Amino acid sequence: MRCRDIIENIIKLGFYYRELDRFAAKSRNLSWIRSKNESPLSQTSEFLKETVGNQSVYRRAIANGIVEFLSIYRSAVLHIEQKLMADSLPILATVTQGLHKFLLFFQPLYELILEIERDGIYGGKLLNLLYKRSHCGVPELQTCIKRLLWHGHQVMYNQLTCWMVYGILHDQYAEFFISREQKKNSEHEPSHTNNIQKMAHVSNSDQSLSDWYMGFSISMGMLPEYIPVCVAESILFAGKAIRVLRNPSSSFRSVDVLTHQETGPQTYKESLRKKPSLNTTLTGDELLPQSEADKIESRLKTLQVYIHTKILSLLSVYC
Structure with a gap:
């Protein structure tokens, strides 16, 4: 390889490093640190302009993965610098040998962030993009993309935990595949079944x-x-079920409190012992229809089997 080609490759690496570092700083909301010569007020206003509309927890996670690779690159550059200073006659082959592997994935990473910024990709769409890019024939690039996908999955796993364990939708920027429905005008909505209309009317006073x-x-x-x-x-059914169970209906809570106030602590404990068995038929607005309960049970069993299989597959891969 000619010296000119080697120098051009080094220049390309510097360009890719700068662009990847810029994307990482912007996505992690740290771009205001870069401007040291500007006043704090101008830095804050510029920071707010840049971050409006670009906030994404998934992009931030991907940026953390990119920072990892940039850190490895800096360590490699430092090692090469030490070798060049130790050699009596520095040669460019030392630089080529130490930095060639970074050319294999710095350019694809640069193209990746260009597509993310150009198309405004975030959330689950970003996971799809990384998943497709991870299927390639270059082992170094495949390892790199899979690491970025791992960072993105950590965000999704945290959202899944909040939703399925606590019934909480932790999705500040509307990136999760479970979303809260927006209220629409009734004149533009299709007609619902009588059962849904009835329960929706009842639910006006029951969140x-x-x-x-x-x-x-x-x-x-x-x-x-x-x-x-x-x-x-x-997953949707499991989260909704947990949400309902953790937040019982107002009618059930009000009856429970009134019973406790009227009977007193001692007699209330006795009344608990005299409660009907589970086989007793109960009615009330706080109870879900039997069809919905059966559907929840079926979904939860399916989910349990899937999670069990997924955990076993992950253990077989990483252990």
Whole structure:
């Protein structure tokens, strides 16, 4: 390889490093640190302009992965610098040998961030993009993209935990495939069944039932392609069920409190012992229809089998 080609490759690496570092700083909301000569007021205003509309937890996670690779690159440059200073006659072959592997994935990473910024990709769409890019024939690049995908999955796993364990939708920038439904004008909506209309009317004074019937849905645009729709529906049902169980209906809470106040602490404990068995038929606005309960149970069983299989596959890969 000619000296000119070697120098051009070094220049390309410097350009790619600068652009990747810029994307990482912008996505991690640290771009205001770069301007040291500007006043704090101008830095703050510029920072707010840049971050409005560009906030994304998934982009921030990907940026953290890019920072890892840039750190490895800096360490390699430092090592090469030490070798060049130790040699009595420095040669460019030392630079080529130490930095050639970074050319294999710095350019694809640069093209990746260009596509992300140009098309405004975030959330589940970003996971789809990384998943597609991870299927390539270059082992170094494949390892790099899979590491970025791992960072993105950590965000999704945290959102899944909040939703399925606590019934909380932790999605500040609308990037999760479970989304809260927006209220629409009734004149533009299709007609619902009588059962849904009845329960929706009752749920005006009961937030838990409102959440169950009209609160949440699957955002197909943010659903990663490698997650089946049936699994997404199971996740949706599981989160809604946990949400309802953790926030019982107002009618149930009011009856419970009034009973405790009227009977007193001692007699209230005795009344608990005299409560009817589970086989007794109960009615009330706080209870879900039997069909919905059966559907929840079926979805939860499906979800349990899927999670068990997924955990076993992950353990076989990483252990």
